[in-house]
Amino acid sequence: MRFFFLLLAISAFSMSQAQNRQDSSTNITTADTLSPRRDTVSVIGVGDIMMGTNYPEDKLPAQNGAFLMREVEPVLSNADVTFGNLEGTLLDSGGVAKKCKDPKVCYAFRTPVRYVNNLVKAGFDMMSLANNHAGDMGDAGRRSSMRTLEEAGILHAGQISHKTAIFEKDSVKYGLAAFAPNSNCVSLNDIEGAKAIVAQLDSVVDIVIVSFHGGAEGAQYQHVPRTNELFHGENRGDVYKFSHTLIDAGADIIFGHGPHVTRGVEVYKERFIAYSLGNFCTYRGISVNGINGLAPIIKVYTDVAGKFYYAQITPTIQTYGTGVKIDSEKLVIKIIQDLSKKDFPESPVQIDDNGLITYLAQ
Template sequence: MKLKNILFIVFLLPTISISHFGCSQTDYQAIQNTNTAKDSLALLNTLTDSLKIKLNDTTLSYVEEKAKSEKKTLQIIGVGDMMFGTNFPSTAHLPPNEGKDLISDVDSILKSADLTFGNLEGAVLDKGGAVKRCSDPSKCYAFRMPEKLVEDVLKQGGFDVVSIANNHVGDFGNEGRENGKKFLKNIGVEYAGLTSCPYTMFEKEGIKYGFAAFAPNSGTMDIRDIKAAEKIVKQLNDSCDVVIVSFHGGAEGRSKQHITRKTETFYGENRGNVYAFSHAMIDAGADIIFGHGPHVTRAMEVYKDRFIAYSLGNFCTYDRFSLRGESGLAPIVNIEVDKEGKFISGQVTPIIQLGRGGVTLDKQKRVIPIIQNLNKTDIPEGIIEVTDDGKILRKDK
């Protein structure tokens, strides 16, 4: 029996006795009832004292157990671009075995975190949609991922939140955008990054998260409008424990691994100043910045005790992405933070995509020296180091 029910019964019985004493009785009966009431009150006091002790012990025990069970830190995983296969312009661009093998080598790692993030690059749509303008459809890089494929892979990896702010979310027009939003909501994966859904707030295991995503593309929240982005992040910071910001920005390709700290352009398009943007978002209250867009890995930084990954590269991009050289190498980044988002440490798990794509653990750990070198050249004042086994540590530790 629950303690509150015991308390109710104990207090109810003496109350009935005392109420009975208040009714019209003879003097003798009144005396007898008075004695009975005194006895009842004495018993009540004894039981109450005993229950107070039990209640205090129970409360203390509960508090102690709760304190033991509560996590002191959070593990937050971020990965880069994800495109699991497209049925456009033909189903030949879909993976074998219904995509079950795409992330099977790392799914247990992804699910081990308190929260897992990735950039979902493309429309989620079984068929239809107005494909973006292409002079040659056979060479058009328009990504239309079937719903079942996306659902299975996201669930297999335990993804909690994705960015839909990128240059491929509009590949199949408004129908593709709206269906993607509806689909993600139905499968319980949080998302943000369009002007129609700039941010999201959600709770998991008692922690309230805020998430916002930005890109330089049509229909997305604009990475180049830093003042507007700051306003969103400040609002999230006021309401949430941990604020995560994602951006899709910077120039693309193997020759664009370095951060310029200036506005970057690609094919004549302003892709934003990712360095200025990231610092401004942390100044506004962001705790973790996960960047992607260049399709290669870039440097990492801790600024004001908050973590920045300037590009997480290609994580799982089947068939329609170039995966040669550095383009096929990327990190899974697991960041340990306190409950206010302050950086404690991290871990890089190196992966490689071979052939047409799909994630494989890289035993040679080739992305680690890439990150080490980029950190030295691009963030020479940086306060973190990446060890040869992938640990991300403060230099003073």
Template sequence: MHKILLTILLFCFSFTIHAQKYSAKEIDSMVIIANTTKLALEKLAIPESIKLMAVGDIMMATNFPNASYMPAEGTNPFEKVEGVLKEADILFGNVEGTLTDEGKNAKHCSDPSKCYSFRSPESYGQYLESTGFDVMSIANNHIGDFGSIGIKNTAKTLEKHNIAYAGIFAQESTIFEKNGITYGFCAFAPNKDCVKIHNLTNAKRIVEELKEKVDIIIVSFHGGAEGSDHTHVTRKTERFYGEDRGNVYLFAHTLIDAGADIILGHGPHVSRAFEVYNNKFIAYSLGNFCTYSRFNLSGIKGYAPIAEIDIDLEGNFIKGKLHSAKQIDEIYPFMDDQKRALKEIQKLTQEDFPESNLVFKEDGTFIQNKEN
């Protein structure tokens, strides 16, 4: 390919110097040849498949209610897992909180120590960029923790670090390009500051509009009931603390029918099953991933799966690999030799979606057995 490119460059250089020797018709022919060759080269540069990696909730640190919840200065939250994450063509995560140096707590709490509002310094955006995050959801119940200025600064910080984002009213979707492929991304949640997971008509509209403009559509949702008692996908509307957390099964299937290529869920703070529906991949919850403090990480809530999904250029599922990481309170994620996230998601997938026929191997790879 490099030899072809060199030949084209030499041709263009020669054409520029000697253009006066040719007739207008000959010059037009040469321009057509050059443009055709350029397009062919661009096509050659596009990969045959895409390796997308996705993780769940990310709250790298919080200085609210005080600095005691901050790690040692200069600590890279992803240091122990970035070797895996950097293998992704596209890397996704959910910003569970805000990235802001301004703003007052927007929640009404009589005791700030029991008020779960998350404010990561804007400087922490550098870790997201250096690890390779391409796109992130900001649709969740913590994006409004520090009011409108917190939302604005979170968006500004992600933009500064060249990370695409969506999920708030000011940006319900986004389009970005990488390696010759154009991606559309949208995100949804049941919460007041976010594009609503309940409004399927609006969600379908967003996906259908993206479909006309992009090659691959990625959808994220923050939904489902929380905690160790809610690991299963019920296929019904889920409620938690009296709040409608959405019917995530209906939501995912509806948006794939509308044109989405991959659905990435988070919100329950535990891992949930995988599904392949109409050749499209769904992760119903990727749990906690990098939540430094103020999160309950006991038992399965400390599992931190990394979903690696290979799709073709039509967005169809090819194969996957589940990398098992783990968290302990105030210890950033690290790879788990016991592969607890893999075992949990394998079990839940077999129980909740046996019709997907996903077959997991001990090393975490999985494929769809289409013979059954």
């Protein structure tokens, strides 16, 4: 009998050890599992958004695009502030399509105004209108985009007439400034002008968020070169110098876009920079083949003055004609890990395999 009980005890111990091993193997640390500090705020950034176009031909999704971000809506809406870059215009019909220096790479997007409801449902607070597609339908498109966002309660910045946007939430005041090298946009290449805008914004808000549309486009341009980038004869800026200069001027979080692929991230002077957030939700008008279809949702946690604590990457994937899906293979996390190490080896940023971004201040 004593031997029988000894066997039971050994069996129970073995089962307990096996369970402990299983629990430890599934104990995944993400930003949401960390205990936030009392003064923590969260800001989500995503890349390019173009929810379908009816110009020059109908490439609109079914259900007015309601399915496009449905899977990631719980992620997007779970932050104090959520930001995205709106490619194209919100306009039902009409407008004068833009003309480009090189017609072979000239694309114009016109998305019906009702599609703004998808942005509202996903929880977007701020959008950049500083990019090469904001003027796709001329002044009529620009005015319609701004009016549509405003009526939906979404702030915007980046057009010459609306350089910045400010709002307050839970006693924290946020400001957005957006820049691009394109007509009617606040200039990316006027560094002194950009510094002045950011410094003024920093004097009246707690957290300054900067968006830029810069860098060359395509899969061969994943790296940040630390020099001016030219693309089809256009100066797309020195985004490395631009980002560091604006943090020196008072920026707290910088979200880049423009290359249509994801680039690396770094922390400079305890402030977070994502150099390109890629194609987030671009239905049928922008290529999502291969790495062009991989993009992060990055949730940045800071104190109430913008000092970086940590961040979390949610990896997403698009294929042609589908909405945004969470990528179980976490491919974009691997890309950001690799690019960040190679492009910013001096930045003490750590990115684990689950997308948690931490920083050891020097």
